Amino acid sequence: MDDLELVRDLYGRPRPGPDAQARVWRRVVARRRRRRLSWLAVVPAVAAALALVFTVHQPQELSGRSILLSAATTAASGTGGTYWHVKKLHDGGRVTELWVTRQGRAWTAEQGRITRVTGRSPFSMAGRDLTVQQIQGLPAEPVALRERVAAMLPAGSEGLLADALAGLLWTKPSAPAVRAAAYRALADLPEVRYLGARTDARGRAGEAFSFGLLSGGRRTLIIDPVTSQVLSSMDSGGRSEIVLGAGWTDRGPDLP
CATH class of the missing domain: 1.20.50 (Pheromone ER-1)
Structure with a gap:
């Protein structure tokens, strides 16, 4: 056959x-x-x-672009919740968690200790703080999102567009439609390279993509296009983050 x-x-x-x-x-x-x-x-x-x-079309275009578009379709069907929650394993050792409400209240946890976040926003883009309201107000159409994010980047950091869009997939409290638009915008960026099927440090299967950083290195994300979840992030310098969980939930931190 x-x-x-x-x-x-x-x-x-x-x-x-x-x-x-x-x-x-x-x-x-x-x-x-x-x-x-x-x-x-x-x-x-x-x-x-x-x-x-x-x-x-060219086979290379079909492979990487189609996977990102598949992930976008799944991301758009996501649901909301009271808290944005991210749990990460850093460099194979330290585990951190973050909870953020839609009103901007935030808590972090490390080694079981929960701390209220005060002062600066827990979110940033190219070194510039972002509020939850700014993130929630981002457009849900890929071209408009790309233009808005590019306009938010400081002068001289245009090369961070792919990294800034990728951050909307898992490190920031993006609405499902915005996550979908970020995947579609990344699919059309020529600097995003598809590296093929990979497994992360925990043995989870996914698809790997990389893009350049201002430092001259590259960042590689492994995503699961079926769930639209980012599984891991690794920089060419060796810094890694394994995503143990990321998304909206109604379960907040266990405050005393």
Whole structure:
């Protein structure tokens, strides 16, 4: 059975539509995890499936861009909550947590000790503080979001656009529609490189993307396009953060 017949057998004949490309990628990613297919086996099958729906594109464009668009579709269907909560493992040792309400009240936790955040905002972009209200007010359309974020960056930091957009995926309390727009904006940035399937330090499977930093190094994110969650972040200098949880929740910190 050739690749085209395999895809038709697995998924049926794809139906054209605005989300068809994302649907195909989500199915391929799920099947790859179940069957542990190698990347070399998946690429021709994916290309054949997408060829039934879209006009011919370059395979490299289809791979990375389609995965980000698939993640965007999932992110848009997310739900809200009372608290934005992020739990991270830093450099393989230190665990931190952050809770933030929509009104801007925030708490951090490290080694079990919960502390109220006062003074500066717990969020920033290229060294500039951001309030929860500013983050919540970001546009939910990718072109408008890219332009707004670019305008918020300090002069001389234009190279941080990809990093700033990526921060809206997991480090900041973005609305689901804004997270989806950030994924779509990243999909159209030529400086974002797709590195292929990877596993993070905890053995979780995902897809890796990298982009440049002002320091001259690069940052690599591993994402799960099926859940739209960022699994880990690693800089070329060795700094790493494993995401143990990120999203809106109704469960706040256990305050005394």
